[in-house]
Amino acid sequence: MFIIIAALLIGLSLGVLGSGGAILTIPVLIYGLEQSEIIAITSSLVIVGTISLVTVIVNLAKKQINWSMVLLFGLPSMIATYMGAWLASYTEQSIQMLVFALVMMTAAWRMHKAKAVANTANIAPVKSVFLGGLVGTLTGFVGVGGGFLIVPALMTFARLKMSAAVATSLMIISLNSVVGFLKYQQVLIDIELTLDWQVIGLISVIGSIGSLIGQKIATKLPQQKIRQLFALILLLMSSFILIQTLLNF
Template sequence: MILQALFGATIIGLSLGVFGSGGSILTVPILMYLLDVPAPLAIASSLAIVAGISFGGSIFNVLKRQVSYKHLILFGLPGMFGTYFGAWFGSVMGSKIQLFVFVVLMSIAAVFMWRGRKESAPTNAQPLHLLLLEGFVVGVVTGFVGVGGGFLIVPALMFFAGLPMLLATGTSLMIIALNASSGFMKYYELYSSQAMTFDWPLIGIMVFGGILGSLFGRSLSTLLPKQSLQKGFAVFLLAMSSFVFVRSVYL
């Protein structure tokens, strides 16, 4: 079990380190199908793992001054409220509906990954209320299905806030950490009251392996053909979404 957890966490961390996003969306299927964690606990535990890995990765962005604290507050605070609400809503709707939405988001993430991110100049900042609303909506999605949502946050920070990509990516990781922490707190509150227990050693191993994987992925990102890898990973995400649909929704 320990080796399986480290293997799964390393894959998540590598994808985050190489691509900057997309890795956290693998956490739920890895927990469910590689480590046999029940769907409700897998979705909830995914948020704890994503939060831990994102906090670890954020340290480097803080040291390199690649975090916009103004937008961390403007986007992150409504996101935390949204994630808290999304976690409650997910527990009410049930894991079947959560996994169906998860499959849809996984397919969308595959499209984003296939298209890649363009190194274009940032747009002019949009009205403040759009940034706040976007933060809340992304937070709801994060809490509902247990994903980080970096593939949604980075474009939002570039378009609505006018941040350059490097700053948007660094700020996004910190926002993911805050959102995921908020959502996990709600799931922990709900499931603890139902006598459901979390596998804390497994969560700790996944966080540790994910941080190591992301560090290794950062060093590899300058050496590997990123565009080709990105398209390959997009195909893998699409195949994985089909697998999750067949195993957890259709059957």
């Protein structure tokens, strides 16, 4: 029951906000299912990547993905994801969790401040490449998809409306997740650890359903209030993780 509820929340977050999947998934796997940090991060990349990709495929007919931004933002993000995962392989897991907690706090702030921006794209290539690289580095280093940065960036710099920003974010997250997983899987093989594919499969299936439901109801929900509620949840979770990590140093 815990996994089902958690998976639905993860999917709903991705479907409604285009972000928050990994930020919810990693604590669930570490504190709820008692997985190690590296197993949780790797599993999160598979889960969030799968949910994002399923949602993208189902909604391709709506033509909401801005493919120019996928290229300008997504390509440097994928390269940086691999570099971030490589850097993580030389970093203590406690440091990763400390960075993860700080990333969650940043996400809370961004979600609280984000506002809707009107209409179609006005692409800023240099900013897109820079932000894509930043998001990719975070994805690789701490296993987050980076949607909390991608969605506000697409709304602010590319001036995409919320629905297009969410759809484009999910496409970029799915690409980044594949790259990050491939690097982390190499590390797991080297240290002879394996993933729990039953848990990954269950959360991915239920999360995909939750994400599709989230996209259906997103237009009927007050976006600003939803973001603020999510920001509060992130702040509470990040504070808990930060305290736990500092106590274990």
